[in-house]
Amino acid sequence: MNKKQIINQLDTIALYLEIKGENSFKVAAYHRAGLALENDPRSMADIDDLSKIKGIGKSTAQVIEELMTRGESSVLAALEKEIPYGLLDLLRLPGLGGKKIGKLYRELGVTSLDSLRDVCEHGKVHALAGFGKKTEEHLLQALNDQQQRPIVLPIPYMLDLSEKIARVLKSMESISRFSHAGSLRRAKEKMKDLDFVIETTDHENVSEALLEKLPIHEIVGRGDAKMTVLLDDPNRVSVDFRFATVDSYASMLLHFTGSKEHNVQLRRMAKERNEKISEYGVEMEDGTMRTFTTEAEFYRYFGLNFIPPQAREGKDELDRAKDGPLNLIQFSDIKGDLHMHSTWSDGSHTIAEMAEAMHAKGYAYACLTDHSRSLRVANGLSTERLLKQIDEAAKIDDQYDDFTLFSGIEMDILPDGSLDYPDEVLSRLDFVIASIHSSFSQDQKQIMKRLENACRNPYVRLIAHPTGRMLGKRKGYAVDVNRLIQIAAETGTALELNASRFRLDLSSEWLGKVQDAGVKIAIDTDSHSLKMMDDMKLGVATAIRAGIKPENVINTWPIDRLKQFFNQKKKF
DNA sequence: GCCGTTTTCGGCCCGACTGTTTTCAGTCG
Numbered sequence: 001m002n003k004k005q006i007i008n009q010l011d012t013i014a015l016y017l018e019i020k021g022e023n024s025f026k027v028a029a030y031h032r033a034g035l036a037l038e039n040d041p042r043s044m045a046d047i048d049d050l051s052k053i054k055g056i057g058k059s060t061a062q063v064i065e066e067l068m069t070r071g072e073s074s075v076l077a078a079l080e081k082e083i084p085y086g087l088l089d090l091l092r093l094p095g096l097g098g099k100k101i102g103k104l105y106r107e108l109g110v111t112s113l114d115s116l117r118d119v120c121e122h123g124k125v126h127a128l129a130g131f132g133k134k135t136e137e138h139l140l141q142a143l144n145d146q147q148q149r150p151i152v153l154p155i156p157y158m159l160d161l162s163e164k165i166a167r168v169l170k171s172m173e174s175i176s177r178f179s180h181a182g183s184l185r186r187a188k189e190k191m192k193d194l195d196f197v198i199e200t201t202d203h204e205n206v207s208e209a210l211l212e213k214l215p216i217h218e219i220v221g222r223g224d225a226k227m228t229v230l231l232d233d234p235n236r237v238s239v240d241f242r243f244a245t246v247d248s249y250a251s252m253l254l255h256f257t258g259s260k261e262h263n264v265q266l267r268r269m270a271k272e273r274n275e276k277i278s279e280y281g282v283e284m285e286d287g288t289m290r291t292f293t294t295e296a297e298f299y300r301y302f303g304l305n306f307i308p309p310q311a312r313e314g315k316d317e318l319d320r321a322k323d324g325p326l327n328l329i330q331f332s333d334i335k336g337d338l339h340m341h342s343t344w345s346d347g348s349h350t351i352a353e354m355a356e357a358m359h360a361k362g363y364a365y366a367c368l369t370d371h372s373r374s375l376r377v378a379n380g381l382s383t384e385r386l387l388k389q390i391d392e393a394a395k396i397d398d399q400y401d402d403f404t405l406f407s408g409i410e411m412d413i414l415p416d417g418s419l420d421y422p423d424e425v426l427s428r429l430d431f432v433i434a435s436i437h438s439s440f441s442q443d444q445k446q447i448m449k450r451l452e453n454a455c456r457n458p459y460v461r462l463i464a465h466p467t468g469r470m471l472g473k474r475k476g477y478a479v480d481v482n483r484l485i486q487i488a489a490e491t492g493t494a495l496e497l498n499a500s501r502f503r504l505d506l507s508s509e510w511l512g513k514v515q516d517a518g519v520k521i522a523i524d525t526d527s528h529s530l531k532m533m534d535d536m537k538l539g540v541a542t543a544i545r546a547g548i549k550p551e552n553v554i555n556t557w558p559i560d561r562l563k564q565f566f567n568q569k570k571k572f
Numbered sequence: 573g574c575c576g577t578t579t580t581c582g583g584c585c586c587g588a589c590t591g592t593t594t595t596c597a598g599t600c601g
Contacts, residue, residue, distance in 0.1 A: 029573035057574050267585040
């Protein structure tokens with residue numbers, strides 16, 4: 001059983017325990033054990049002593065062992081025997097938790113969504129103590145709408161929504177500051193809702209305006225401190241708006257950025273010194289509330305260096321932030337973008353427009369990398385056109401003295417493993433990227449042969465979007481990423497973090513291993529338009545999640561060092 | 573169920589909101 005399946009089983013056990021009415025800390029312990037596994041970068045095979053992992057104790061370790069060896073858990077089997085499986089579906093209805101489900105089961109014999117509907121329709125629910133007419137109505141409504149707790153949605157979808165909401169917030173005069181928070185701010189690839197923290201003195205007005213300007217499906221809750229709505233989009237995305245004052249804004253942002261586990265650890269730390277953290281600030285021993293103007297100031301108060309949102313997953317970041325600055329890459333480290341397209345292949349803007357936009361971003365360099373000749377659908381460059389483009393790019397480069405436009409190519413690795421141009425053509429370019437755009441369904445052996453051939457070419461410096469995945473759309477091809485990292489290390493080839501919101505390839509999970517193997521990384525937007533260049537921020541955010549240090553990212557390097565990398569002889 | 577440079581037992585982050593209730597339980601993040 002793989003790690004993901006084991007985590008699922010642990011979560012299922014937790015759900016059963018919740019319905020059983022177990023102590024909520026016991027329930028949380030199973031979730032936390034799953035989280036601990038997820039946060040551990042090692043594969044199941046590499047973990048020798050489970051109970052040494054923080055959050056996994058004797059009991060959960062035993063369950064995990066059993067899942068690994070037998071493929072099933074006796075703890076889970078006993079729960080399945082005791083509690084009808086259909087009750088788990090009820091947990092997905094908004095407003096129903098373990099306690100209420102337990103009551104419905106024990107007192108009304110509810111065992112499934114269908115039997116719940118039946119008792120609701122017969123008016124039996126509102127007679128139960130603790131239930132009432134409104135609860136019964138809401139349950140029926142939820143059953144009829146097939147309304148469920150939010151599913152997880154991919155970051156490209158949520159980022160678009162978030163940007164639309166941000167535009168609305170920006171237009172409101174009564175808002176002095178706002179930020180997205182939650183999983184999106186931590187750059188998780190999937191999330192179930194959106195969170196915004198808003199600084200305002202007039203939350204009534206802001207709530208009203210939001211309800212007016214946003215497409216709202218339903219108001220889930222509305223109070224002085226927050227408003228929760230379901231958007232009228234195909235996925236009925238849930239959005240939380242939290243209102244803060246000037247004083248509480250930083251604490252509020254910290255709190256709603258999470259992660260939950262990060263917050264728990266911070267609060268524990270505060271508790272040890274008899275202080276109490278809430279979203280409003282830090283309550284001192286004498287009851288006074290201390291507030292902060294920035295998150296950095298908050299961390300500093302506890303003797304910690306700043307922890308960027310994407311590093312707040314409740315791993316070991318608090319310990320590391322005690323010892324010194326985290327030395328994680330940040331956006332200001334980026335000196336250029338090494339993967340972009342122009343109208344010469346399938347981009348929407350001319351070389352001059354792309355170059356000027358990169359220059360305007362304050363970058364010191366950028367590299368033009370249109371598609372190669374075999375990628376006909378993208379108007380890939382014939383050898384003649386490529387040679388012409390090199391001249392054209394040089395002319396544009398000449399117009400700048402504080403910016404360099406390199407000439408490169410994104411060259412296809414063909415299905416048989418050969419490359420799209422001969423070496424004598426590649427030798428004319430500053431920077432050669434190789435990538436796969438065809439025959440995705442080949443078996444792993446053939447895919448790896450293609451990638452290995454590319455890495456062993458003396459001119460190929462980077463493998464772009466190494467897995468070929470599209471978030472929320474397709475999985476990518478059958479690449480053995482561990483092996484690719486090994487080959488990249490042997491040959492001195494860099495691997496890409498494609499920063500496009502549709503890709504994020506390699507993922508943060510793999511990038512940590514890339515860095516550990518001593519392989520260099522390029523964070524590129526693969527821009528086909530001016531707008532796409534902005535995804536560099538998302539790329540950096542993803543790199544931070546992976547714990548990437550700036551010195552391991554080639555496009556943080558000054559131009560001379562980058563040129564050295566472009567020209568160095570590869571190792572074989 | 574997990575955890576401990578004061579602890580191996582007694583805690584476990586903290587608050588908003590709703591619906592059910594006359595002071596709070598349950599759900600949620």
